[in-house]
Amino acid sequence: MAGKDVRAVGDGNPGATNALKAGGWKVGMAAFLLDVSKAAAPVGLAYQMWNWRGWEIVPVTLAPLFGSAFSPFLKFRGGRSLSVSLGIWIGLTLWEAPLVILTSLTIAFLVQTLPGLAVLVSFLSTVVYLILRGSSLQFGVIVSLQGLSLLYTHRTDLHQRPRLRKWLTGEKRR
Numbered sequence: 001m002a003g004k005d006v007r008a009v010g011d012g013n014p015g016a017t018n019a020l021k022a023g024g025w026k027v028g029m030a031a032f033l034l035d036v037s038k039a040a041a042p043v044g045l046a047y048q049m050w051n052w053r054g055w056e057i058v059p060v061t062l063a064p065l066f067g068s069a070f071s072p073f074l075k076f077r078g079g080r081s082l083s084v085s086l087g088i089w090i091g092l093t094l095w096e097a098p099l100v101i102l103t104s105l106t107i108a109f110l111v112q113t114l115p116g117l118a119v120l121v122s123f124l125s126t127v128v129y130l131i132l133r134g135s136s137l138q139f140g141v142i143v144s145l146q147g148l149s150l151l152y153t154h155r156t157d158l159h160q161r162p163r164l165r166k167w168l169t170g171e172k173r174r
Contacts, residue, residue: 006031011156014071015079035083036090039064043091054138061088061142069153080153082119085146089126092139100129112164116157123147 003023010018016035020028039061046052046060064084071078089097104125108118127147130139151158166172 013077013079014074015081016083032083035068035079036087038068039084039087040090041087043088045091047092048094053136057092058138058141061092062145064088065146065149069149078153080119081149085150088142088146092142096133097126097129100125110165111168112162114157114160114162116154116160117162119150119154120158123150 006018006022007014009021016028016032019031042064043057043061047057052060065081065088067078068084069078069081070076086098086101089101101122105118105122108121109115112118123143123146127143130143
């Protein structure tokens with residue numbers, strides 16, 4: 001849509017953030033919604049419509065995640081799969097887990113500068129939510145494998161030292 005290869009900007013991944021950088025907010029929003037939908041649609045159909053509540057739901061949730069993070073069409077390089085992860089939880093819990101994910105992600109981004117740390121905080125918040133909710137063992141397996149994937153795709157961020165946002169430290173902007 002932007003006439004640019006999104007893998008040529010930002011961190012080189014084919015995700016919504018680089019689509020935003022390459023083509024502006026309309027292209028970025030389209031990429032984000034498509035990434036969310038490619039997980040929310042199949043997972044939602046299987047879980048909400050067809051009532052797949054046993055172990056058969058696990059591969060349905062992992063297929064879009066691993067297909068996005070390790071795309072065979074891109075020599076097993078893909079995006080960071082954060083949008084797809086959100087879509088998985090939309091499909092499984094409708095609004096509940098996504099509310100936890102988006103709230104904790106937003107707070108983590110407002111407080112510090114490292115995207116990988118924000119994802120880690122959001123992931124841990126989701127784990128706590130699922131435990132408090134009394135979720136199934138299948139959800140535990142899904143969130144564990146999802147967490148490993150997110151840690152792997154955000155590994156370069158996690159090697160950096162996090163910094164608090166300037167508004168928290170009292171530093172003046174230049």
